[in-house]
Amino acid sequence: MSEPEARRQEELPSPVRAFVRRLCRDPRYVLIGKVERHGTERIAFIEACTVLSAAGEVRGQMLLNSEYMLQGRPDGERPYGEDSLLDYYLRLQRENARHLDEDDITALRDESWQHYVRRNFAFQLGDYAQARDDAQHNLGIWNLIEQSDASEEAKWSYLKWWPWIERDRAVAQALWDVQHGEADHAATQLYLVQRSIDQFGHHYAEQYSREAGDGQALCPTMRQHIVALIELLRREADLPVSLEEQLDEATARGDHEEVERLRAELIRHAMDEDE
Secondary structure (H helix, E strand, O other), rough: OHHHHHHHOOOOHHHHHHHHHHHHHOOOOOEEEEEOOOOOEEEEEEEEEEEEOOOOOOOEEEEEEEEEEOOOOOOOOOHHHHOHHHHHHHHHHHHHOOOOOHHHHHHHHHHHHHHHHHHHHHHOOOHHHHHHHHHHHHHHHHHHHHHHHHHHHHHHHHHHOOOHHHHHHHHHHHHHHHHHOOOHHHHHHHHHHHHHHHHHHHOOOHHHHHHHHHHHHHHHHHHHHHHHHHHHHHHHHHOOOHHHHHHHHHHOOOOOOHHHHHHHHHHHHHHHHHH
């Protein structure tokens, strides 16, 4: 067991837990809790579904009792004998069959939705390792679609959600870090994801400008969430200012001596991590 894993897990301050629950709550799903059936642990929840007529007219809503597996694909399926559709398409990719049509992307999006819902439940349950892993799964789908030869329109229907997925991955990792005494790493994660979201939004500014509704504000909104969490963790859990943020601030004000000092410290930290 590594040193961080051996440390006693600390409970996050209640304001932090409350903030994360609000951030990751989807009103379409109500968490009941963990249950065990036939020796397998699952997450039980209530799902609100819209009832449509054969002509597509909304007839009302209904509530469904549902369950997700905690391990593997949330619905328990093994598509094409693999643990997930992502694993299946990665195998095809290794065999040089990289084409994805719109049906493939739709199926991958459906799988990513399951992992999105389960990671929301994981955040509510305080299982930040599970939330991180589910976000990482969806980033794997993102990379697969981004590298495919699908049409740009079909790809963008999924690629535009990267800031949301990456926000959740970084938040989950940072919360796990804080719980396990790795506040410096948490601060780095949260600051770097701010920069990444800014860069992503700048790179895809033209595509986002064509988005309807809240789509145009996705990157600024995700960044605001990160900033709010950083401020809360600094107040409630003594989150430090990352070396990367200190370096950017020193560079902006032209403090060359401080820039060199911080660069040297970052190099030392990187060497310590490699060891």
